[in-house]
Amino acid sequence: MRYLLLTCVIGLLSGSLVQPASAQLPSAWRDAQIDAMNKSDAIMKRAHGQKNLLAQYQVMRHAYAADGHAAFRAIFGQYLSWYQSFLGDYKDAELSFSIEQKPLADDAASPLTEPGWHALPALAYLPQLAKNYRVVFLNEAHNIALTRTLTVRLLKPLRKEGFNVFAVETLYQADVAALNKRGYATAASGFYTREPIYAEMVRTALKLGYKVVAYEADPYHTGDAREAQQAENLWNVLKDDPHARLVVNAGYAHIQKTGKFLGARSMAEHFIADSGITPLSVEQTVLIPHQDQSMNHPDYGAIIAAVQPAWPIVFVDKQGKPWSLRPGYDVSVIFPPEHFVYGRPTWAGLWGARVPYTIDGNVCQRHWPCLVAARYTSEGADAVPADRMVLDPIPLMTVNDIKITTGNYSTPLGELFLRPDHRYRLTVSDEAGRQIGSTVIDVRRTPGDPPPLTTLAPAPATASAAPCAPATLCKAQATQP
Helix, strand or coil, X not given: CHHHHHXXXXXXXXXXXXXXXXXXXXXXXXHHHHHHHHHHHHHHHHHCCCCCHHHHHHHHXXXXXXXXXXXXXXXXXXXXXXXXXXXCCHHHHHHHCCCCCCCCCCCCCCCCCCCCCEEEEHHHHHHHHHXXXXXXXXXXXXXXXXXXXXXXHHXXXXXXXXXXXXXXXXXXXXXXXXXXXXXXXXCCCECHHHCHHHHHHHHHHHHCCCEEEECCCCCCCCHHHHHHHHHHHHHHHXXXXXXXXXXXXXXXXXXXXXXXXXXXXXXXXXXXXXXXXXXXXXXXXXXXXXXXXXXXXXXXXXXXXXXXXXCCEEEECCCCCECCCCCCCCEECECCCXXXXXXXXXXXXXXXXXXXXXXXXXXXXXXXXXXEEEEECXXXXXXXXXXXXXXXXXXXXXXXXXXXXXXXXXXXXXXXXXXXXXXXXXXXXXXXXXXXXXXXXXXXXXXXXXXXXXXXXXXXXXXXXXXXXXXXXXXXXXXXX
């Protein structure tokens, strides 16, 4: 855990994500962040003394509420956010830690301001773009599961294009062999794979026939040494198998191919230098919605207003070349606005691949809060669930404004997002991890469910910006069967 803290908050300490309060000198702010890092580490040790995820989170949220110092909340809010995502509380995960997407001096002009750009579904375009590459890099924001949803859907069309190895940053090397044999992630597989959509990503890759590999650096490698060793590990995969074609999932700017990266070189830059291979780099963390819209990138709102996308999109010019906001990447993905039902985002449906399954709080039998989890019946009880959520009739607002509920005040209802035509084992447990009940459910798609997003043929290039291309991209016309 200490290693994780050092590698994941280094951006905070560098001042790139969180700036000191105006009355505080930068040196004092840095010292306060280091103290906060040490305190956070101690809290996590206490939390891990608990035997289940919900109890661990309870320790964390009380500790967070007890310390209102800005430096502590800047650091520990990220931890809180990770665990909220693990519990399926995606809305609060975004609120606990978000990065304001400020414009940079070298940002490209908006595709709306220049002629020739048109929008396409990312799921349709990116596999076609990847055809001539041996390596595809996709990034994510570790606490924002939204940024994993498209990657889950891309795995199938990329497999059809010949990609056969899925490299996952978060995996623990000790579990990789067992993971490939078992077919699903457990708590021992990795850190971020405790989040259900990340686990679904790994599960999907294995079902499609990918070989799943870890590429994280050795413990205590930080900064440039970590980037270099990650790149070396990826290059070794290709050297060992001349037929390997890699899909790589990584965090944030590890995949940028040019530009400044914490004063040194990114993993992608090291990889290019080592291998001589130029990867396709797909950016998914900047043009995303924030619940506080003031944190959105300035171009985001205008793009959404013009295109009104129902699914993730990219922009392409009349020659078929993709638009990228940042020069270190090949293409930028723009995610649509979020919609919440019973406190849960509809994007957890993976753009039509999964359907909502409503759970009534009565299953908790008045044990509050309770954790509801759905696992595939073909997998063991140790599997990271396909989806899970916490239900409580009254949000736990007594500890400032940190809550762990996906229901409402009067009737605790929630929606799990599950694949249709699959069977799941539904379990309900209390805060202490005691099982309250379980049942097997069969999930079916109903007429009221959103249509699945299928791969669409790219629209013909046009000479001027076409906000809705193809027509089925737009909300008002989203009637795809």
